Amino acid sequence: MAAHARFVSRTVMVRGGDVETAYRTLTRILTMDRIIEEAKRRRYYEKPCRKRIRENYENCRRIYNAEMARKLAFLMRVNRQDPWLGC
């Protein structure tokens, strides 16, 4: 009937009648798999030029954030034993 088996993917079981937690788990899985942002983006058509601009922007942003995080991790190495002990 359907192309894929139903109730296999994007499914979360509810434990002990706790629907809220299960829904939150499902939303977290969907966001981490980038389903929700994809669905939001496909609501309106995105022209190829806009798509290229957006992809470029996201790549630059990813590189910038990674480098900044790396710099901060390096600078936060403050609490270590004194390297110039004894001088």
Add this chain to the structure above:
Amino acid sequence: MLSGSVEAQCRLIQTSFQKQQEPAEKQSTLTELTQSKESADFSILPPMPGQESSLRWEGKKYEELHIVHIKATYNNTHIQVTTHDGRSMLRTSCGTEGFKNTKKGTPIAAQTAGISAAVKAINQGITFVRVAVKGLGPGRMSAIKGLSMGGLQVVSITDNTPIPHNGCRPRKARRM
């Protein structure tokens, strides 16, 4: 996609298992063992169609439970209860609950639709149900909440939002 979500689910299972282990350490050893056994039996993943599982709800297997389809559009929320082979049992929506126009596209309207659908379903003898949500509208969460408030036992939640692999061209972007 499934592998990515399975990894995410394994990570989630690990984190949730750690959170459960912390309060368990505070109690006695017997309750610790029973708690770890209960948390180890439950899995977020549904019973796969090929594999046999011992989970039963009122004697029914997972594949034979009734399905509640919730279509959450941006302007309205439709709820339809069907059997496992697809025969429709009842249909409710925000419009059938007496809401009009803009008020249909609100979480409160979806909640009332969910409650009324749950009440009608219980009158027909349905208790355990699996939910399939379609669309990202305002009534997505509150419809499921309304179902459980109305007394229906939700067993699992599935997301059926249609993701085309570059199929039909959607409408043009607004505010040009």
